[in-house]
Amino acid sequence: MQNFMLSDVLESAVLYARPYIKEGKLPDYIPALAEVHPGKLGVCVHTLDGSVHVAGDYNIPFSIQSISKLFALSQALNTAGAEKVLAKAGVEPSGNPFYSLVQLEYESGKPRNPLINAGAIAVTSMLPGETGEEKFSGLLGFIRELAGDDSIVMNAYVYQSEATTSHRNRAVGHFMKHFGIIDGDVDAAVDAYFRQCSVEMNCVQLSRIGLYLANHGVDPLTQRAVTVPEHVRYINAVLMLCGLYDASGEFAVKVGIPAKSGVGGGILGIVPGRMSIAVYGPALDEKGNSIGGIRIMEKLSSDLQLSLFN
């Protein structure tokens, strides 16, 4: 596929997806997220050969929110190893809301996977550092290195907005502490989690980061080995099974690639051996996924034959 054609496909996908936006809504439980422009929609694709393709509002920075969970997971796999990560969070779909405490109680505090909130907090609690700031600082370094871009920062307003409202996540943290899943300080883990959710990127930065997951763990542009193939399979499998909240199955059927969404409106998709895709559209569907972003992904999967299940 030639590059100019790929750009056309992206333009066409944005056009296709735009009408669906108006059925979506901004999340209302994190004030800072409710203040963005709901009509934005953009996409960026990085292919393994280094070419970059964009369409729509690809250059607007947005809060990556839950997409940060996969970077924390990747860093934890690198620093602590798969065995220790598995001891803190499983790799099975939860079948429960991402914020739920129910399954946690029935399963002795061990989160089903690293992409529900509990699992993400457990994973973040494993990151090096004592305080929330220290843990986050290492993770931000990891992210910046992946993006090759030191300008990536946390949005302090979003962070403040989350930190003052999310008592549910604090409950999750203390609950896991009770069961011995969190070793250190609960507040540090939860604070680091709020920070990582508040990191901002645009589609170009986000899709740049995903490349190593489409290339066996090696950044195809720098040839740096970010992680081992075993961890890549781990991450991509978990993304495929649990990456889109309670719509992961529908996404697997209709799009068929490992991906992670965030309530900030972003979705990062990985096509092993081919490309990394980032979309942005802040209006969400009732499952919490970017309503326009999902449609872009569906169109791309169809036009470019991306599904792994073909």
Place this chain on the structure above:
Amino acid sequence: MQNFMLSDVLESAVLYARPYIKEGKLPDYIPALAEVHPGKLGVCVHTLDGSVHVAGDYNIPFSIQSISKLFALSQALNTAGAEKVLAKAGVEPSGNPFYSLVQLEYESGKPRNPLINAGAIAVTSMLPGETGEEKFSGLLGFIRELAGDDSIVMNAYVYQSEATTSHRNRAVGHFMKHFGIIDGDVDAAVDAYFRQCSVEMNCVQLSRIGLYLANHGVDPLTQRAVTVPEHVRYINAVLMLCGLYDASGEFAVKVGIPAKSGVGGGILGIVPGRMSIAVYGPALDEKGNSIGGIRIMEKLSSDLQLSLFN
């Protein structure tokens, strides 16, 4: 990869897996399944070019049990269409035991996916025919045509064994009837379900059947279009997310291909664009999957680079 090499790989996988068998157990809740020889272990691979490779106890017939759920799903997609099937069973992982009624109650009787028992019974209830015998007769025809083998039959002893014990599945059926998920007769749906679970095949027959799912819905040996590509993506995605009971995530991480297991000891795995794999080993792990079969799959995935997540 040359054919003789693939056979070597299979032999080596059986050798690798055999020691794990002794940690497994035969299921005790269906008397007929508790009477097989726990030490058996076999595998058969059909590649898209029509070559067949075997190792171990590949020619022992076994009860396909839950593997039948994917054939019923495929037939229902063909006869009723995806939209109607989706109205009776979703495509999301359940996060609950495959036999559970809990989620069914919380979600108004609609099963999460067609591979948990509730979903399978709902799908089977949609198959043409009024009685259990009629519904099953059509499904058996579908299976025989897929296998190109009219000798495939139900094991009457296994059927009898299930039908007289499985009050849990009857409860599931009546519960869905209460919620209007099952339209017709509950007993007919449950009876057909017991029958389909009792179908017997060996690894050669089973892997033969899976070929169309590795080839966009077209049987590569006969060139018959069994189903449309859209349904193939549907089925493979559901297999990937929900095919191995509560170990689907672990299987995705370690093996990385769509697959379906049964408590009869079989596992059918699909590698899109490459091959269909059937393994048999009746000793089960604590999740209800063939303990030796899982190991064979892991070895094959590693040796042949089968994971879709690479």
Place this chain on the structure above:
Amino acid sequence: MQNFMLSDVLESAVLYARPYIKEGKLPDYIPALAEVHPGKLGVCVHTLDGSVHVAGDYNIPFSIQSISKLFALSQALNTAGAEKVLAKAGVEPSGNPFYSLVQLEYESGKPRNPLINAGAIAVTSMLPGETGEEKFSGLLGFIRELAGDDSIVMNAYVYQSEATTSHRNRAVGHFMKHFGIIDGDVDAAVDAYFRQCSVEMNCVQLSRIGLYLANHGVDPLTQRAVTVPEHVRYINAVLMLCGLYDASGEFAVKVGIPAKSGVGGGILGIVPGRMSIAVYGPALDEKGNSIGGIRIMEKLSSDLQLSLFN
């Protein structure tokens, strides 16, 4: 308290309660129950000395529904003994809807108490007789003897109405059969249960029956020992904790006596050492209790100082 005064109190309670009726609704899931006149309201009190006091629509026959559960419990305690009954159903509040299967699954099929549907079906399954008709026949005899009235019968139309719709209760029955809680035939137990729910009485008959529970197990009018004091404490305790579905606590706070309600609009209340009260009002509140009946009970408790918690 003199008798004419008690009648005045009853009249005044009906007057007090009548305005609340219009906020209530007839149940819609059992067709036969949706066809009664929602404006009816009546009460009858039997005191231990044999005096009878009535007000309002005390002589309209109604379907006793769940009130039958306490008679089945009493008969099972007599015929099988407390130990065996306890093996089939506990004595703890459930905290779940009366029709729910969730707790049943988590607690290995054993119902929390004999007043939720599962517990009632388990208790009825213990009654003498093989078929539903036989089990019910014995229970009806027990009821008639308690009432001293052989004219009491089942309403065949109500029975038919329940039997053809209640797949949820069939699910409950098969689920308990799976766990070994029901020994005999599921259909017989469920059928007997539908029959007992369809028994009709008016307030005079119903309050007459309750007298032995207010008098240590001895019918004060005939001096017949219906049951032992130990069983009376058992029954009254269970009524107090679980008798009004998910409003048992509120009823305990506001009325404070053992009681059992039914979706047919009846409530039977026991005041140990003093009296038995039956009210009828088919319009139900959102918890499934007679909305006017509850108000009558509250007024009587207040006027006559009935609460055991004073």
Place this chain on the structure above:
Amino acid sequence: MQNFMLSDVLESAVLYARPYIKEGKLPDYIPALAEVHPGKLGVCVHTLDGSVHVAGDYNIPFSIQSISKLFALSQALNTAGAEKVLAKAGVEPSGNPFYSLVQLEYESGKPRNPLINAGAIAVTSMLPGETGEEKFSGLLGFIRELAGDDSIVMNAYVYQSEATTSHRNRAVGHFMKHFGIIDGDVDAAVDAYFRQCSVEMNCVQLSRIGLYLANHGVDPLTQRAVTVPEHVRYINAVLMLCGLYDASGEFAVKVGIPAKSGVGGGILGIVPGRMSIAVYGPALDEKGNSIGGIRIMEKLSSDLQLSLFN
């Protein structure tokens, strides 16, 4: 009944109960509670006429733990009124473990009743004062006034023991804060809760306190109106339905009086119109109730005909 006889009955009850102690266990999750002598067993009865009767280890101070929940409830009813208390915690049995978060999630954070941990923390959060110390100080004053004994204090070691371990209760607090059930500071509410649980009394002090609940809210010895009759019925009803954790039903059947137990080994029982009973025995049964204390209560109920359900 003459006084010397009542003492005999108490002695006999302690004798009867003592052999059961050895089947019990000290709780291990609060270190301070695991260090008491498991063989202790005592009882004290205050009758409405002011006579006091004791047997066994009646004068050993113990940690009242959950028994404090009823004093906090009583004070909250006095200071905030029943309506506001009802807005923070219901009056229905939970059917779930006292520490559970599951039902809280399904029911939007509102605890079922004030005697499960969540409900108790919600009630304590309503007590006057900003900090945990302030809230507790008022409650301790209320308790001391009830006992007529200013020597009652919190055991600082027990408090420290709870405060450093109970992350589950912190989780409960933050979870309710998320749902808006807790208005003020979570840490203050939880801290006050830990403090109230750490109050120490002996059986004489504890049974002295219960007298007003057996006498329509009026302390029979001082004639002080502690609360209104409506609140007494509220408290006694909730005690009857929810006072003994998940053994409330069994206690209602076998003993039949309103009561509250604590994992410190105490049980306070109220017999309206007659007496207040406090027992102590730190060895617990598997439900978390004093194993010897329960037996004493059963014996007293039988010997003195205490059950309200007779």
